[in-house]
Amino acid sequence: MMSILGDRIFARRKSSSVHLTKIPAPDFDLAMTLDSGQVFHWEKSGHGFVGTIGEQAVYVEQGRNSLLSSCGKQLAGHYFALDHPLAEICASFPNDLTMNAARKFCRGLRIIRQPKWECLATFICSSMKQVAHIRQISKKLRERFGEPRNVGDWVIHTFPSAERIAASSENELRKCALGYRAKNLLATARLIARGDVDLEKMSILSDVDLRARLCELPGVGAKVANCVMLFAYERLRAFPIDVWIERVLREKYFPRERRLNAARLRAFTEKYFGEHGGYAQQYLFHHARMSKTKIERKSRGFVTPSGVR
DNA sequence: CTCCAGGGATGAT
DNA sequence: ATCATCCATGGA
Numbered sequence: 001m002m003s004i005l006g007d008r009i010f011a012r013r014k015s016s017s018v019h020l021t022k023i024p025a026p027d028f029d030l031a032m033t034l035d036s037g038q039v040f041h042w043e044k045s046g047h048g049f050v051g052t053i054g055e056q057a058v059y060v061e062q063g064r065n066s067l068l069s070s071c072g073k074q075l076a077g078h079y080f081a082l083d084h085p086l087a088e089i090c091a092s093f094p095n096d097l098t099m100n101a102a103r104k105f106c107r108g109l110r111i112i113r114q115p116k117w118e119c120l121a122t123f124i125c126s127s128m129k130q131v132a133h134i135r136q137i138s139k140k141l142r143e144r145f146g147e148p149r150n151v152g153d154w155v156i157h158t159f160p161s162a163e164r165i166a167a168s169s170e171n172e173l174r175k176c177a178l179g180y181r182a183k184n185l186l187a188t189a190r191l192i193a194r195g196d197v198d199l200e201k202m203s204i205l206s207d208v209d210l211r212a213r214l215c216e217l218p219g220v221g222a223k224v225a226n227c228v229m230l231f232a233y234e235r236l237r238a239f240p241i242d243v244w245i246e247r248v249l250r251e252k253y254f255p256r257e258r259r260l261n262a263a264r265l266r267a268f269t270e271k272y273f274g275e276h277g278g279y280a281q282q283y284l285f286h287h288a289r290m291s292k293t294k295i296e297r298k299s300r301g302f303v304t305p306s307g308v309r
Numbered sequence: 310c311t312c313c314a315g316g317g318a319t320g321a322t
Numbered sequence: 323a324t325c326a327t328c329c330a331t332g333g334a
Contacts, residue, residue, distance in 0.1 A: 037315060127316035132333060134315080179330030184317080221317050242315035261324070285315075 018059050018152040020068040023077055027086045029108025030062040036109055036286040037131050038231050040122055040138045041159070050154050053079045054115055057149035057156050070151055081110045089236070093280045094272060098252040102280075102287035109286060111230060111279055116199040117192065118159040119232035124185050124219040125178060126227075131289075133177070140176035141165075166193035184219025191217065207235055222262075230278040239269045239277040248288050 034042045034049055042051035048061030048068070053075055060076065061068040069076040077083065086108075093099050125137045138159075145160035145168065165173070166189040173182035191197045202213055210233060214225035222241075229238035241249070246265065253268070254260055273280040 123315075126314095128314055128329085129316095129331080130314045130333065132314095133331070136332085174330090177331060180317095180328090181330080219317065223316060227315070240315065243313090244315065263324090289315090 018070045020059070020061065020070055021073060022063060023067045023069060023073045023082065024065065025063075025067040025077075025080070025082050026065045027108055028067060028080070028082060028110060030060060030067060030080075032106060032109045032286070033080065033112060036106070036282060037289065038227075038282065039112060039114060040131070040135045041142065043156075045154065050151060050156055052149065052156060052158050055147075055149070055158050057151035057154070057158075059151050059154075078113060080112050084110055086110060089276045089279050092274055092276050093283070094274070098248065098284070099280060102283040105287045105290070106283040109283060111234075111236065111282060113234060114232045115159070116228070116232045117162050120199065120214075120217075120220070120224075120228050121159070121162075121165065121185060121189070123224045123227045123231075124188060124217075125181050126224070127181060127219070137177055141173075144172075144176060162189045162192035165189035181219060187218035188220070203233060207237065210235070211238075222266075226278075230282075236276045236278045237270075237274075239266075239273060239281045241265060241269065242285070244285050244288050245281060248284050 030049070034051075039051075042049040045059065046061075048059055050057070050059050052058065053071065056071055056075065058076065059070040060080075067076060067080060067082065090103055093103055121141075122134065122138055125141075126134050129137070142157035142159055145164050146157035147160075148155050148157055165185060168186065168189075170182045170186050173186055176182075178185065188197075192199065197213075197217065202210055205213060207229065210229060211222070211225045214220050214228055215222065220228075224240075226238040226240035229235040230240065239245075241262070249265055249269070250257070250260065253272075269277060269281070
């Protein structure tokens with residue numbers, strides 16, 4: 001109760017005490033981008049969000065056709081991919097009812113450029129977890145193992161390095177609500193900390209080779225590999241298929257179609273959604289997720305009270 | 310309370 | 323090569 005009130009006052013003071021630079025950003029929706037399930041650590045604060053870009057703490061806020069940022073234009077512009085030709089990208093999506101609805105709903109959503117280790121580690125923790133849970137895990141990892149940084153009156157934490165995680169223990173990681181994922185995160189962190197795997201050098205690999213190399217890491221399968229390729233390696237063709245996307249594909253693109261395995265779904269998505277398939281996937285994912293939670297909220301008011309039984 | 314979640318590794322057909 | 327099970331956790 002006290003902390004909630006304190007946070008609000010804090011936020012207002014912070015947003016007025018930090019100097020913001022204005023970056024032209026037509027066709028950009030900050031809130032949609034940060035709430036679309038591609039990045040999990042940004043927190044609402046005042047009229048904007050507080051988070052980290054790499055090692056730096058940053059406050060960002062939506063402006064009129066612009067992005068207001070406490071950090072340099074270069075850093076924020078690159079992170080939020082303001083240079084992506086969004087109109088062209090959206091125009092490359094297939095022209096069908098499902099895709100058109102998602103494209104309209106997600107206007108201004110951009111695939112951002114995340115640090116590779118941070119993105120990989122977060123998605124290793126994402127398996128069989130709801131977005132809200134992933135946010136909690138990310139926060140706990142940062143608060144326990146990351147380094148504090150200041151922005152305005154706020155203190156937030158960087159995402160811990162692979163070396164720091166590697167120096168931890170499975171038991172310690174499990175305190176961050178990781179469950180069985182702790183072992184995988186620790187094993188992958190150790191491979192990277194030891195130098196057996198160099199995420200930066202893997203940038204030169206082709207899509208096929210990069211995916212294969214990522215899948216060699218403990219806790220990384222096709223889905224997580226595609227997320228990391230899309231969100232950290234700027235492979236805009238990578239098409240992660242999770243439970244939400246699979247549901248959309250089956251219901252909208254293969255209604256009443258038995259015998260649909262992972263291989264056939266993958267073959268379809270690769271040829272149908274094209275060179276920016278990852279972008280299309282993110283639009284479909286966010287639209288489906290927002291639509292369902294809205295329906296659930298709406299129907300809840302009409303449901304008979306629980307406890308009747 | 311039950312249900313389910315941005316899955317992956319493993320072992321059985 | 324496909325398919326079934328198990329794995330921890332907590333918000334809805």
